[in-house]
Structures are given as structure tokens and as C-alpha cells.
Amino acid sequence: MKIVIVENPRPLTIEHYNDVANAPLSASLNSGYALAIARQAGWDTAHLDFSTSGDIASASAARILAEDADIVLFHWVYAWGHEELLRTTITQLRNESRTRIGAFGLFPTLSCNRLLQYAPQLDFILAGEFEDSLNALLRHFEKEHAIAALPGVVIRGRAFVPRPLIEDLSTLPIPDDTGANCSYPSLNIAASRGCFGECSFCFIHRYYGCSRRRTRDLPSLERELEVRLARRDIQSLYFIDPTFIGRGESERNRALQIGQMAQRLALPFGFEARVDCIDEQLMTALTLHGATSVFLGIESGCDSVLKRIDKRITTDQIRQAVRIITESGLHLNLGFIMFEPDSTLAELEANYRFLEELGVLSEQELTANLLYHNQIVLFGSSAWESFEKQGRLLLDERLPFEARCRFRDERVASVCEAMGRLTSVYFRAMDANRPAMPDSATRCTTVQQCLQPGMGSSINELIKNAFQDLCRAAHSGSPKRISQVEHEYAERLHNIPVM
Ligand code: SF4
Numbered sequence: 001m002k003i004v005i006v007e008n009p010r011p012l013t014i015e016h017y018n019d020v021a022n023a024p025l026s027a028s029l030n031s032g033y034a035l036a037i038a039r040q041a042g043w044d045t046a047h048l049d050f051s052t053s054g055d056i057a058s059a060s061a062a063r064i065l066a067e068d069a070d071i072v073l074f075h076w077v078y079a080w081g082h083e084e085l086l087r088t089t090i091t092q093l094r095n096e097s098r099t100r101i102g103a104f105g106l107f108p109t110l111s112c113n114r115l116l117q118y119a120p121q122l123d124f125i126l127a128g129e130f131e132d133s134l135n136a137l138l139r140h141f142e143k144e145h146a147i148a149a150l151p152g153v154v155i156r157g158r159a160f161v162p163r164p165l166i167e168d169l170s171t172l173p174i175p176d177d178t179g180a181n182c183s184y185p186s187l188n189i190a191a192s193r194g195c196f197g198e199c200s201f202c203f204i205h206r207y208y209g210c211s212r213r214r215t216r217d218l219p220s221l222e223r224e225l226e227v228r229l230a231r232r233d234i235q236s237l238y239f240i241d242p243t244f245i246g247r248g249e250s251e252r253n254r255a256l257q258i259g260q261m262a263q264r265l266a267l268p269f270g271f272e273a274r275v276d277c278i279d280e281q282l283m284t285a286l287t288l289h290g291a292t293s294v295f296l297g298i299e300s301g302c303d304s305v306l307k308r309i310d311k312r313i314t315t316d317q318i319r320q321a322v323r324i325i326t327e328s329g330l331h332l333n334l335g336f337i338m339f340e341p342d343s344t345l346a347e348l349e350a351n352y353r354f355l356e357e358l359g360v361l362s363e364q365e366l367t368a369n370l371l372y373h374n375q376i377v378l379f380g381s382s383a384w385e386s387f388e389k390q391g392r393l394l395l396d397e398r399l400p401f402e403a404r405c406r407f408r409d410e411r412v413a414s415v416c417e418a419m420g421r422l423t424s425v426y427f428r429a430m431d432a433n434r435p436a437m438p439d440s441a442t443r444c445t446t447v448q449q450c451l452q453p454g455m456g457s458s459i460n461e462l463i464k465n466a467f468q469d470l471c472r473a474a475h476s477g478s479p480k481r482i483s484q485v486e487h488e489y490a491e492r493l494h495n496i497p498v499m
Contacts, residue, residue, distance in 0.1 A: 001142055002044040004069040005031045007051040007179060008086045009060070010079045024204055025240040025272070028188050030105050030130070031075045032175030037131050040173050041138040049179040051077075057088035061096070064089070069099055071141065073126075073134075076103040076115075078378060081399050087119050094121040100147055104130045106207050110380025111401055116156050118400060123147050125154040128209055129193075131172060133163050165208060169193060170220030174227050185235040186270075187228060191221055191258055195242040197274060199299070200309045200382055201337065201375060204242045213246055218257055225265065236292070237262055237269040244271035245282070252282050259289030268292040270331075275313045278321040283328040294325050297335035301354025302347045305340050315354065322358050334360060339374045339416040341392070342408045348415060349471050364460040368426050371467045372419040377403045411474040418470050418486040425493045426463065462492055 035045045046067045050060050064072055072093060079086060090101055104126035108115055112125050124147050126133045133152030140148050149155045152163030166172065169192075181188060192215040195204045205211040228234075245255045262269045270293035278296070298318045300306050306313060325332045338351055352371070361367045377383045377393065379401040387393045392406040407413035466489040473481040 001042070001071075001138070002046070002067065002069040003038045003071045003073055003138065004046040004048060004064060004067040005034050005038075005178075006060075006064060006072060006074045007031065007047075007049040008074055008076050008079055009050045009053055009082050010077055024106065024202075024207075024242060025188070025238075026190060026193070026204075026242065027075075027077060027106055028181060028240060029175050029190060031178045032181070033131055033172065034073065034075070034104065034134060035176040035178065036173035037134050038138060041135055042142070043138055047176070047178050051179060057085050057092060060085075060089045061092035064093060065097055071100045071102065071138075074101070074103040074108075075105050076108050077105060078107050078401060080402075083118070083400055090119050090121045100124070100141070102126065102147070104134070106203055107378075107380070107401070109207055110203060110378070112154050112380075114379060114401075116154070120156075123155070126152060127154050127160065128152060128162060128207060129165055132166060162209060165194075165210070165212075165214065167214075169214055169216035172216075172220075174224045177228060177231055182232065185233070186238050187234045187236070188238050188240045189221070189224065189228070190240050191216060191244065192241045192246070195274075196247070197243070197312060199297075199311050200386075203378075203381060206380070206382070213243065215246065215251075215254065218254070218261070221258065222261060225261070229265065234267065237267050239269065239271040242272065243274045243277060245273045245277040247277065251277075252279075255282065256285055256289070259286045259291060262291075263289040266290075270294065272297075275317050275321040278324055280324050280328075283324050283330065287328045287330060291330060293331040293333060295333040295335065296321060296325070298322070299335060299337050300340065300347075301351040305337075305343065305347055305351075308342060309337070309340060319358070322360075326359070332360070334366075334370065336370045337373055337375050338371060338419075339407070339412065341375060341387070341405045343412050344409055345411055345415075345471060345474055348412060349468075352467060352471070361464055362460065364426075364463060365430075367460050367463050368423045371463060372416075372423040374404070374416055374420060377405050379403075411477060414479065414482045415467075415470045415474050418482060419467060422463070422466055422486060422489055422493060425490055426459070429493065459493075462489065465489075 031047060035047055038045045046069065048063055048067070074086070076086070093099060093101055100123045101121060102124040103115065103122055108125045109127045112127050116122055116125065126137070130152065133150065136150050137147065137153055140150060147153065147155065149158040149160070151161045154160050192213055194208045194210070194213045195202070196211050196213050198205050198211045245251060259269070268290045270291070272295040275296055275298060299309060299311055301315060303315050306315070322332065338348065355361050355370055360370065375383065377387055383405070384393065384403065387405040394404040394406060396403070407416065466485070469485045469489070470482060473485045
């Protein structure tokens with residue numbers, strides 16, 4: 001018996017340059033876990049990665065068919081408008097083989113019923129945490145040569161029974177390293193699953209069906225590190241847990257023990273955490289153990305917005321967490337939603353002042369990200385449901401599983417659209433000057449190197465000024481004034497000189 005796991009094509013478009021953060025990082029291990037589960041069940045496996053290719057459907061289908069697998073399982077991630085390509089591939093597989101075709105992961109879980117309609121050739125979807133469901137499905141298939149509506153397996157027209165979450169994560173097999181992961185010097189690894197938060201824009205609790213965080217035991221983490229580090233040269237670790245640090249003393253000790261584990265291996269590490277789990281002593285200790293970076297989803301500089309998105313933190317807590325991290329010498333990465341759809345102009349301006357106060361608007365690429373992160377609405381999210389009810393979804397038939405939404409304040413919408421276009425100009429200019437080949441001797445190798453001396457800071461100022469001037473113009477309520485400001489800044493960005 002053979003299963004092939006396929007990554008769907010999802011080449012990044014400029015429109016989605018700033019939207020990638022909507023997929024949780026934990027998805028990067030899904031295919032690795034699926035392959036390991038299948039082998040443990042006694043199946044032969046193959047992995048085909050079309051994620052960065054715009055491969056034509058027939059070429060993808062031919063490569064999948066060549067594997068002659070009994071089951072083809074798509075790790076289907078939001079495809080940024082390339083869904084049709086995938087649907088054509090699946091149709092071709094159906095026409096030319098008797099293989100069973102399924103999908104798993106976050107997107108198929110959240111879009112389950114709609115996806116079964118959109119791609120009627122799909123035989124099944126593994127909904128939610130998939131490892132136990134896949135194991136049961138493969139063992140059943142080996143005996144019966146049929147896909148059954150087992151717990152966790154969605155089949156069109158059959159009643160769905162959810163599968164309970166895995167209670168002991170240390171029973172999971174060690175995931176394969178797959179696709180692009182294999183070429184990174186940093187190793188993604190999970191020490192826990194789930195999150196106790198319920199932020200309205202987040203998919204984690206929807207995917208697992210609850211807001212609960214589960215940890216694995218430390219010997220199993222150590223075993224996994226030993227095996228995966230022997231596979232290739234690794235220079236650092238990244239813990240992809242939605243929140244690496246839990247609540248309470250025992251969780252703080254656990255984080256420290258993991259830090260010590262990384263230190264024994266002489267590997268620096270990064271992680272993501274909730275603002276309300278950051279404390280000074282712990283950060284100092286983790287830094288001593290080799291922590292180098294922390295990602296914090298701060299999302300807003302307004303308590304009113306934090307409340308609206310159910311973030312359950314305050315701006316004071318954010319100030320404190322950012323101060324602690326900065327003083328610990330850790331590199332700080334931020335998640336921020338500048339254009340929350342119910343925002344007022346005053347809230348946009350408060351966001352700006354807050355980011356300045358935190359001292360995080362000093363580097364152009366980060367500034368461009370922070371001053372333009374629109375909230376894309378993905379099918380299956382609670383935001384989709386609520387905007388649909390309010391009649392505020394802006395649909396585009398080329399993008400069946402994503403939408404924009406109507407802002408409550410038209411003036412905020414104008415600033416958002418203008419900043420979106422301006423940052424696209426910026427990102428395009430930067431992309432055009434990135435090297436075609438990593439070892440190219442003739443082209444510059446980083447954005448900063450592309451710029452003439454001193455240009456980095458002036459571009460940063462340009463983006464910041466654009467944001468503030470657009471907000472000021474929006475107060476006038478005159479679309480003409482906003483578009484004049486946008487035009488002026490677009491001209492200046494177009495003329496970014498490069499070496
Ligand atoms: S803190 Fe909020 S956004 Fe972050 S993982 Fe938890 S629920 Fe999701």
C-alpha cells in the first residue's frame with residue numbers, strides 16, 4: 001500500500017505579501033507527521049511539493065500518477081487564488097486512476113463542506129487534528145480497500161463524528177523533514193499544541209475544536225531532537241508552538257528545561273508567546289540558555305481594539321512585555337493588525353503613536369509590515385461568519401475561499417487601500433533588486449545592500465510619513481486629497497535608487 005502526500009501550489013502573489021502570517025506556523029510540520037504516521041502504519045510513502053511552483057495542472061497530475069499510490073492526500077493550504085489549478089489536477093487524477101483522493105490540514109478542516117462541493121472528486125477530508133484519524137483510515141483501508149466515515153474522517157453525505165484530541169502528544173512519531181524545511185538551517189519543532197486564547201481572528205482553537213494547550217513530555221522532545229538533528233546540519237531551533245510558554249510556575253520551569261536542552265545542544269532558539277506569559281526573570285534565564293528571538297502577537301495599540309478581537313491583553317501588558325524582551329537582548333518580531341475592520345481613524349493614529357512609543361518603527365521592512373497589515377478574511381474563520389451576517393464581506397469570484405470586508409469607516413478603508421498600494425510599490429521595488437542567484441556576484445544580496453548609503457532610513461521615514469499624511473488627508477474626508485497624497489508618495493517610492 002502506498003500513500004503520496006502532496007503540497008498544493010500556492011505561489012505567493014504581491015497582493016498576499018503581507019497576508020502569509022494568517023497560516024499558523026504549526027502547519028509546517030503537518031506533512032512530516034502524516035508521512036511518519038503512514039510509515040508507522042506499514043505504508044510506503046512519497047512526498048511531492050508543488051508549493052512554490054505554478055506547475056500546470058497536467059504536469060502536477062502526471063507526477064502524482066507516476067507514484068501509483070493507493071491514496072493521494074493533499075496537504076491543502078489556502079492557495080491564494082490558485083484553487084482552480086488544484087481542482088483541475090484532482091479532476092485529472094480522478095479521470096486517469098482509481099486512487100482515493102483526500103485532503104487534510106487547517107484549510108480543509110475549516111472549509112470542509114464547502115471544499116467537498118468545490119472539488120467533488122475529493123473522496124474524503126481529515127478534519128481537525130489528523131494523526132489518529134489518518135492512522136485509523138490507513139489501517140482500515142488496508143483491510144477493506146475502502147474509505148470509511150471513521151471519527152475525524154469527513155465523507156460527503158455521511159454523518160461526521162469528531163475524533164477526540166490526542167491526550168499524550170509524546171506518542172506521536174517523529175515527523176519527517178519535508179520540502180522547503182529541509183533547506184533551512186533552522187529546525188521547526190513543536191513542544192506543545194493549541195492555545196488557551198480565543199482571539200477572534202485566530203484559527204488555532206477552531207482547528208482543534210477547543211481553546212486548550214497540550215504539552216508533550218520532555219524526554220520525547222529530546223528524542224525527536226536527537227533523531228532530527230542527525231538528519232542534517234542544523235544551526236538553530238524554532239519552537240512553532242502557538243504559545244511556547246504556558247501559565248503558572250510549572251510551565252515556566254518547563255520552558256526553562258527546554259531552554260537548557262537547547263543549550264546542551266549548543267543551538268540558539270526562537271519561539272512565539274502570548275504577551276501575558278512574558279516575565280523578566282524567565283526571559284533573562286532563557287536568554288542565558290540561548291534564546292535569540294521572540295514573536296509576540298500584539299495586534300493593536302488600542303485597548304478598544306484588543307477588546308474587540310478578544311485578545312485578552314492590555315496595551316500596558318504589551319508595553320511591559322516589549323520592554324522586557326528588548327532589555328533581555330532578544331530579537332523581537334511582532335504580529336500587528338493595523339487595519340482591523342471596525343477601526344476608527346483615531347484608532348489608526350493611536351496605533352501609530354503606540355508603535356513609535358515601542359520603538360519598533362526604525363527599520364523599513366518591519367515598518368512597511370506594521371503600517372500595512374490588513375485583515376484578510378478566510379473562509380471558515382469566525383470573522384467570515386460575522387462579516388457575512390453583517391453583509392460586509394467583499395467577495396471576488398476568483399478567490400473562493402478568501403474575502404476582504406467593508407470597513408465600518410470609509411476613511412479608514414481609503415487609508416488601508418492607499419497603504420496597501422504603496423507597500424506593494426515598495427515590496428516590488430525591493431523584490432526587483434533581490435539577487436536572482438544567492439551567490440550572484442553582480443547583484444546586491446539584501447535589501448539594505450541594494451540601497452544607496454543612507455537610503456534605508458529615508459525610505460523608513462518615507463513610509464512613516466506616508467501613513468501619517470494619509471491619516472491627516474482622510475480626516476478631510478476628501479477622496480481627491482487622499483489620492484493626491486498617495487500619488488506623491490508612490491512617485492517617491494518608485495524612484496528608490498539602487499546600486
Ligand atoms: S494568543 Fe490568540 S492569536 Fe495567538 S495562538 Fe492563541 S488564540 Fe491564536
